[in-house]
Amino acid sequence: MKKLLKEIRACKVCEPYLPYGVNPVLNASVYSKIVIIGQAPGMAVHKSGIPWNDKSGENLRKWMGIDKGMFYNTDKIAIIPMGFCYPGTGKSGDLPPRKECAPLWHPLLFKKLKKVELILLIGKYAQDYYLKNEAQKNLTETVRHFENYLPKYFVLPHPSPRNNIWQAKNKWFVQFVIPQLKLRIEQLL
Numbered sequence: 310m311k312k313l314l315k316e317i318r319a320c321k322v323c324e325p326y327l328p329y330g331v332n333p334v335l336n337a338s339v340y341s342k343i344v345i346i347g348q349a350p351g352m353a354v355h356k357s358g359i360p361w362n363d364k365s366g367e368n369l370r371k372w373m374g375i376d377k378g379m380f381y382n383t384d385k386i387a388i389i390p391m392g393f394c395y396p397g398t399g400k401s402g403d404l405p406p407r408k409e410c411a412p413l414w415h416p417l418l419f420k421k422l423k424k425v426e427l428i429l430l431i432g433k434y435a436q437d438y439y440l441k442n443e444a445q446k447n448l449t450e451t452v453r454h455f456e457n458y459l460p461k462y463f464v465l466p467h468p469s470p471r472n473n474i475w476q477a478k479n480k481w482f483v484q485f486v487i488p489q490l491k492l493r494i495e496q497l498l
Contacts, residue, residue, distance in 0.1 A: 310339045310421045317414050323394060323407045333393035333410075334360050341387035342424055342497050345369075346439070347431040348467065349392035349406035360388040368468035369431070374491035375498070385498055387425075389418055391434045402471065406434055426497050427460070432467040440464075449479060455486055463490055 318333050334350045345361075353363040361369055361380070370380050380386060392406025393414070419425075430436045433448045439462065445451040448466060455464050466472050466482070476482055 310337065313417055313421060317393065317418075320393070320410075320414075322409050322413065323392075326396075326407060327394050328397040329355060329395055331394050332358060334358055335387075335389050335393055336360055336381065336383045337387035337389060337418060337422065338383035339421055340384040340424055341422055342385055342426050343494070344387045344389055344422065344425050344428045345431065346428060346435040347388075347390045348434050349390050349403070350395045351403055352395055352398075355395035360390070365467065365469045368470070372465070372468060372487050372490055373494045375494060379498060387418075387422060389415065391438060411438055427493060428462050430458075430462050430464045432465075436464055449475070452482065452486065453479075455489070459493075463493060465490070 314335070314337065317335060320333055321331050324331050329352070332350075332355050334354055337344075347361070350360065351363055351365070354360060354366075359381075360366070366380075370377065373380070390406060390410070392408075392410045394407065394410075396404035396407055398404065428439070430439055436444050436448065436451050440451070440458065443458070445454055451464050452466055458464055465486075466475060
């Protein structure tokens with residue numbers, strides 16, 4: 310695993326397309342029990358090199374019911390985004406994750422991750438990639454039917470503060486989904 314992580318962190322496949330340069334950000338251990346698959350690092354994470362080291366990460370940890378110490382314990386939790394580098398900014402926020410990372414690196418990582426009991430699929434990019442035709446017509450419906458994907462996957466919206474409006478419109482998420490997520494995380498950790 311250490312050799313693979315070193316290779317990924319040295320990857321330059323997308324360099325010509327990344328306006329802020331390469332800085333692959335991920336965490337993993339052969340002992341990881343939970344894998345978090347999000348979109349791609351934002352600018353704050355790109356600068357710090359620490360995954361989910363922003364407001365979205367604070368929200369995700371709150372949803373999971375864990376502190377930073379547990380979140381960054383790679384023997385418990387692996388953090389493997391769809392795109393490992395910050396893709397830059399578009400008209401309405403960050404650009405989508407680069408499409409090269411997941412097919413290139415995820416299969417190699419999952420060959421090493423033998424103890425995984427749960428994969429959090431955060432956001433539409435991760436859900437579409439892993440669920441394929443099993444995903445619902447949109448993210449809201451996929452998350453509403455989260456139980457359909459258990460025990461392997463737990464599907465979530467992105468925890469960005471930008472999604473506070475979505476949460477306000479979908480109160481069932483905080484009432485029903487978050488408690489189930491916390492319970493599942495507590496059982497595994």
